[in-house]
Amino acid sequence: MTAVNLSWCPPPGDDVMVLAAGRQWDAVRVSTAVAEWAFQFLDGAEDCAAIVDPRAAWVYWLLPPHLMAAAPVEQWDRLDGYVTRLTAGPAVHYLAVPPNQRRSGPGLHWRIPRHWSGRYLARPSYLSTVLATAIAFTHGLDALPQKCPICDRSLTPDEAVSVMGRRYPTDALTRPLSVHSNCARQARLTAQEPRR
Template identity: 45%
Template sequence: MNHLDWTPPPCDRLTVLPAGRQWDAVRTDTRTARWAFGFLDAIERSAAIVDSHTGSVHWLVPPGEAARAPYDQWERLRHHVTVLTAGPTVHYVGVPAGHLCDGGGPRWHVPAAWSGAYVTQTHLLAAVLGTAVVRAHGPAGLAPQCAVCGRAMDRASLVTTVGRLRRDDPLQHLETHPTCAHAVLGPEGQREAAEVAGW
């Protein structure tokens, strides 16, 4: 089965379905979604579920794709974007009937030049949501990224160190995980960094 061909089950109003089976879901707030629609409606032209009661928007994506690399950037978006996949906790999504495209409550947002797809390609959504979060919430909307490993960090646990990413790089200030700070410096780099920083 091609998951991009999925369509809502026939019903009058709403069907509650579990994420992680026929599709995974990516949830964000309507403020972020408005920015994302500006990009996606022109390039992807797929539908999304808008719920005016909860102020949330869900995109349905093929199952398993959101959890696989290279989509580890979801971690950086976690303050404003939630990925709902199969796992020990079952997450349910209210899926509106296919004809519900206006009014209050859950409905489908469909672009003017809609492709007819209810499932969005994960790589396009992931690329767009990073920009949408920054546009809607500013750069602080993204979790900081470790200069060494590239993974997201909590602001409370990051460290700023003096080091270099490559041997020929000049010494510079780097925000990293504590364990990555030791890896980037090594014993020789730690001595040089201490001299530069006046430790």
């Protein structure tokens, strides 16, 4: 397994720089409402910086380039509608990056946690999990698609069937699960009636 390089830092200078995503880093953008919840989970655990744009009410996290594509796509696809991914691709996405020393508003600035690790790049798998929780707190539990407990992919109500089964092999008892019909067949679980 290759070590992830989290050592990027903003270019020197006193001015905001407009940089292309997908080269030195990828980025994700969320509303400030979602970010406020996310900060509560991230501070003390993933102590990396975030870019705050108070005028547009957005917060950006920078991630090592190309790692979102390497992570399970479902992790990020499920967040669509609440999270915008800025990566390399057919279209070039640019992001205004504040200078390293700009740590407070009123304009574009870095949000630095109290116990800052010194990192400007976040870990994608951890951040996606935290953002899913923050979205649920901000917009309600039904804001994101449910996950199939067998394959961990998104599960919409029209795809779900109810089955009796074990979520984990170590579970002592079977319990009701909502899963994809294909997952139920592959796991040899007996489907009850489709959920409505």
